[in-house]
Amino acid sequence: MINQTEPFRLITIPVSHYCEKARWALTRLKLSYVEEGHIPLFHAFATKRAGGQSTPVLVTEKAAFLDSTDILKYLDSIASKNEKIIPEEPNLRKQAEELEELFDQKLGTAARRWAYSHIIGDNKLIRDAWCNSIPKWEALFFPVLLPILRPALIKNFDINADSAQESYIQIQEIFEKVAQILSDGRQYLVGDKFSIADLTFASLSAPMIQAAEYPKSIHEKQNLPAKMLLEIKQMQETTAGKFALRLYKNERFVGGK
Ligand SMILES: N[C@@H](CCC(=O)N[C@@H](CS)C(=O)NCC(=O)O)C(=O)O
Numbered sequence: 001m002i003n004q005t006e007p008f009r010l011i012t013i014p015v016s017h018y019c020e021k022a023r024w025a026l027t028r029l030k031l032s033y034v035e036e037g038h039i040p041l042f043h044a045f046a047t048k049r050a051g052g053q054s055t056p057v058l059v060t061e062k063a064a065f066l067d068s069t070d071i072l073k074y075l076d077s078i079a080s081k082n083e084k085i086i087p088e089e090p091n092l093r094k095q096a097e098e099l100e101e102l103f104d105q106k107l108g109t110a111a112r113r114w115a116y117s118h119i120i121g122d123n124k125l126i127r128d129a130w131c132n133s134i135p136k137w138e139a140l141f142f143p144v145l146l147p148i149l150r151p152a153l154i155k156n157f158d159i160n161a162d163s164a165q166e167s168y169i170q171i172q173e174i175f176e177k178v179a180q181i182l183s184d185g186r187q188y189l190v191g192d193k194f195s196i197a198d199l200t201f202a203s204l205s206a207p208m209i210q211a212a213e214y215p216k217s218i219h220e221k222q223n224l225p226a227k228m229l230l231e232i233k234q235m236q237e238t239t240a241g242k243f244a245l246r247l248y249k250n251e252r253f254v255g256g257k
Contacts (some may be wrong), residue, residue, distance in 0.1 A: 002060075002078045008033040009059040011046045014133040018068045018108060021203040022056040023215065025072050027256050028199070029079045033058075037133040041145055069104060072196050085196050096190040099197035103174070108204040110170035113157050115207040117164030118228035120150065125223065168231055171208060175240035182243060194251050201240075202247040208235040211248035 010026065012019035014037035026033045038046055043055050050057045052066035058074070065071045076086045087093045119125040123146065131139040153159065178201060181189055189197040206214050210232055224232070235241040 004061050006061065010035045011043065011050065011055055011057040011059065012037050013040055013043050013055045013130070015129045016055055017111060017204050017206045018054075018104075019056040020206055020214070021068045021200055022058060022071045024199050024203050024252060025075050025085065025196075027252070028085060028254055029075050029083055030256055031075060031078075035133070037135075039130050039134050039138045039141065039145065040149055042134075042138050042141070069100060072100075072199075076196070085194065085199060087191055087193070087195055089191070092191045092195075096195045096197040099189055100200045102177075103197075103200045103204050106170060107174045107201070110167040110174070111204055111207045113159065114164055114167035114171060114231075115228075116153060116157060117159050117167065118225050120154065120159055122225070126150070128223075164227075171235070172238075175235065175238050178243065179239035182239060194247075194254075198247055198251070202244040202251075205235075205241070205244040208232060209241050209244045209248070210236070211245050211252075213248040213252045215252075 008026070008031060010019070010022055010033050012022075012035055014035070023035065036046060038055075044053065047053055047055060047057045047066075050059050050064040050066070052064065054067075056068055056071060058065040058071045060074075063074075065074050073086065076084050079085070087096050119129065126146065127142055131142055157163075178189070186192070188194055189201065202209075202211075208231070236245060
């Protein structure tokens, strides 16, 4: 149970799929929260004040949770028994946590690199990605920040001519693993209930599957580069892509908006 008088604060870079993971869990568990979105770089003033660095950060009246996995664990610990998204049975819990970790480490990073590789050269697409749901005054800094952030991003995420393709292959490998798990006809990745494994898979797949239900729909799809659109279509048509789309359709707003 929680002793929280005010809504939680969720500090985000709104377009981030790791932030989407935290938003989904908050909605699912019917917890009241206020999202504080920031443009990259400015996010650091907010996350630092809470003791962290990257987004998402969840700030409660007692503590701050600095990583999406810790946020989900905390939220699950205060959720009522029938709403929990971390299985209680130890073997199922282990499976769900292992999948969550795999998606965090491999899928989330490959998805980000893939998406940025496609849009990094296009000022308008980057603006759409970063300036959605942030304070207006921060958006005014976009022209100043772009020449600093673009080269930093290219260097940090190792974005080059080959990286979109490499990341696409890494994503396909994870999608194949998910398809294999689902091949016995099960409805969810672990056990017979929606869990953190499903939530993490779908939210970290968001850039590739472009679900209509995604709350931060960042781009008018037709404006995305042709090769990116083609790969989105290919991924939407895979077993794992269809599964992620189904999770968005049926599970994203269970609990509210
Ligand atoms: N392991 C972290 C990863 C989060 C992450 O990589 N967030 C990115 C946005 S996609 C970020 O905030 N980057 C800026 C920074 O690290 O300062 C989590 O799951 O919360």
